[in-house]
Amino acid sequence: MLKIIAILILLFPTTVFGDCTCESEDTKHNKEAALKYKLGSIASILVAGAVGVSLPLLGKKIPTLRPEHDIFFMIKAFAAGVILATGFIHILPDAFDNLTSPCLKENPWGNFPFTGFVAMLSAIGTLMVLELGILVHSVISGISLSASQSPETIKPLMVALSFHQFFEGMGLGGCISQGKFKFRPAANMATFFSLTAPVGIAIGSGISTGIFNAAAAEILIYMALVDLLAADFMNPRMQSNMRIQSGAYISLLLGSGCMSLLAKSA
Template sequence: MAKSAFSSMKLAFLAAAAMLPAAALAGCTCEADEEDRDKTLALKYKMAALASILAAGAAGVCLPVAAKRIPALSPERSLFFVVKAFAAGVILSTGFIHVLPDAFESLTSPCIPEHPWGDFPFTGFVAMVAAIGTLMVDTYATSYYGRRSRVKAADGGHDDEERAVPVHTHAVHGHSHGAVSLEAVSGDTELLRHRVISQVLELGIIVHSVIIGIALGASESPKTIKPLIAALTFHQFFEGIGLGGCITQAKFNARAVAIMAVFFSLTTPIGIAIGIGITNIYSETSPTALIVEGVFNSASAGILIYMALVDLLSADFMSPKLQNNGKLQLGANVSLLIGAGCMSLLAKWA
């Protein structure tokens, strides 16, 4: 049920994002900036961007999944926490430094109507609502499947004595069964939470990935595209590692892992392909296009910031494994700062 619901949400976001080019056909109130335009050279850069971003995204999301076979990179090892902290820093910086400022720029542009867009800080409001909505989805989905897990455990064939809270008597057999049952319920709840986290995180990622892909694909300026190739390649790789780590912890079956990995890997390239297809009719200064971009980027920023802080960083940094290991705690903090710093530095060029 949850999987189909999240799939429907993904498709809805992709459909809305795909409608963005058509929305851009609305009447413009501003002239597009005159840039150094070279369609032939720009197309070569776009092809390079498409291949580079596709390869980086696929490598990033598959690396944690494949690393299950490498003991040093398994989710239970310390190195996994350090790498995941770096990836979370990249995602956090993406929300704060890349996506949110773009949303502010779009929704405060002089090209869109002053009323109502100039009367209220819609960018922050939409980001806040998206973060609250993510919290609600996270909470209710985890709560719902936690209850289902407990009911299933209660009906799993053990009698009442085996499911009861264990007491210290000579009935050692009943005591051990009860403890195993409670551990199983706790483990199932944690596993379900990881599954909710991975699906919501992917939802937030694909929203801005499609939008930035369309913007890159529609651009005819090599000077604009060139720095974006490096920035988006780096971004997709480490964002993929963050998502792949969540997918690994969720322990999906092979088919679900493949679907989520392919879906993540293809979103930005699909956006680029759409942008290439509508290069001649897309206007980045169209009021409707700016509003759609601004609203979707605001929502994406809220989702990414919430997921990075709450579900990726807080969950790991407050875990007993990190709290009881000073060296690991230091390594995770340094890794987080490096990831956020590197992604923030890319804002200088893209």
């Protein structure tokens, strides 16, 4: 099943790219500006992942930096709101536009809702793989960012992926810390994780946006709801503390609201 999903996701973008020949599509996008943001996103996401992995290790000596500190519940809720709005408001509408474009042939693209289909497969695939899913959705989201030719899409996705890498890095760093690995294997794991999304950005150069936008949108939505919000809001510590709970709800609304407002300005 996973092999079929991977083949569909990898092969469909090539088909879309080959079919889309409308010149009007190219004139909408400032490729030069998009390239500038792509290069900036590599640095931003790389640093965010590296810092996230390092914090739990530093938390052994600096208690304030420990991931279980109260303030991190609020920060993670804000990040989840940003990621959720990025998936729903910024990325998914672009995927619908890409895959219903008049540039594409009516058969098969006009005869089936491929955007929803790919999003559904992405959610199922992420659910079927928990630890591997971290790497897979990092790479696919990076590919989606690189495949986009619109600065208006790249900017919010860069913010969401930076948050994503930061908090996924914190989770991985916590596991490394608890596992008491020696320096070299710990450093190798941290480095490998930090490079996943930037590698995805490199892989995605020149690939069409539609399929990967649909996949990345659903992965971001899944990650925000399941990996960040569900894990924290089901935490007994949050459920027994109304102050933390209220702060997390406010942070969630602020994060999603701010990122939604960016869609209006874009």
